[in-house]
Amino acid sequence: MHKFKFNLRIFSARRLALRMTVALAAAAALMCIGSLPEALAQVPAFPSGPVSINVVDVAGDLALTQDALELYAKKNPTRVSKFTFTKAPAPELPGKLKAMQSAGRSDIDLVLTGVGFLGNAIEQGLLVKLLPGYSAKFPGLMNNYQPPAAKMQELAQGHGIEVVFMPAGPLLEYNPAKVKQVPTTAQELLAWCKANPNRLIYARPANSGPGNTFIMGLPYILGDKNPKDPVNGWDKTWAYLKDLNSCIEYYPTGTAATMKELGEGSRDMTVTMTGWDLNPRILGIVPKDFKVTPLKGMTWINDAHYMVVPKGVAPDKLAVILDIMAFMLTPEAQAYTYDKGYFYPGPAVKDVSLSMAPKESQDAIKEYGRPEYEKWLADFPHTQSLEPKAQVEAYRIWDQQIGAQKTR
Secondary structure, three states, rough: OHHHHHHHHHHHHHHHHHHHHHHHHHHHHHHHHHHHHHOOOOOOOOOOOEEEEEEEEEEEEEEHHHHHHHHHHHOOOOEEEEEEEEEOHHHHHHHHHHHHHOOOOOOOOOEEEEEHHHHHHHHOOOEOOOOOHHHHHOOHHHHHHHHHHHHHHHHOOOOEEEEEEEEEEEEEEOOOOOOOOOOOOOHHHHHHHHHHOOOEEEEEEEEEHEEEEEEEEHHHOOOOOOOOOOEEEOOHHHHHHHHHOOOOEOOOOOHHHHHHHHHHHOOOOOEEEEHHHHHHOOOOOOOOOEEEOOOOOOOOOEEEEEEEOOOOOHHHHHHHHHHHHHHHHOOOHHHHHHHOOOOEEEEEEOOOOOOOOHHHHHHHHHHHHHHHHHHHHHOOOEEEOHHHHHHHHHHHHHHHHOOOOOOO
């Protein structure tokens, strides 16, 4: 009897040990699976019928991509019933997404964005991680991009797919009838601004490509300690911007307002970049004969727009969105991004020439393009925009120390 009880105890102990081993193995497997969802993710199946895709643009990107998106819908009526397009200020969207996700809602399927919103959204954990999980939808992605565009794709940290690219600026745009002594250095720009108060304007960097490019380009022009570190490496830049602030009346919340005021004559000079130079002149907002100039010592701050997906999108919708993204990187879709020079030149991928663009785009760029760009693009060095987290810090400091009382 005692022997039986002893054996029973041994049996029970062994069974308990076995259960613990199985449990531990299962836990380890779950931990492994939990750590590799992106690497092992399967592209979800398409929905049984067409879906509506809600697109929000926080970067003016629809000017470049809407025609191509609508072409996708035309080519794929079994996948997309319609696109709904809306625009929103970049600084406001993270809060809106956060509120929707907290409420378990998913009203936005695709966001078209610059690096600014991208940085905020990544930092707050608002976006679906697309890469490497869904790499199967984007074969040869990095090799397909132009080399400088590939560097910009790295900034997305797997949370977005770059759709358009431009070597942006910073540049100055001015009315040649009013600006007789054109600034060629940062100090000359400051002196001109103080001699002509309220005649220079630029928009809040967090919501303006030219404004963003301007503050990111100044550390190179001024010889700051670390152009990639706005917190500890921009002493000269922040001092310069505070000084420049003394002769600027206010900061609009978007670039369109600066171009409108420049074109109407209420300002004589603004900061710009290649696309914001061409497009407003093509559209007649700014006179055709207005000029642009670089500042000595400039470095081109390359810029890009991205396609990103907010968390909470249903898997079958995600399947369609991934397919849309892949289509947007084809030469056929990329040719539309020449547009009317808004993000000049526009295409992010290789081997998409202007001759492939719609004739309207070809004619506009040939008429309003600037031959000097080719020389400047060769003469001055290039770098990519700040990392998203650093951009968020730069915007925060600018908002607090420069534009807090004068943004409207």
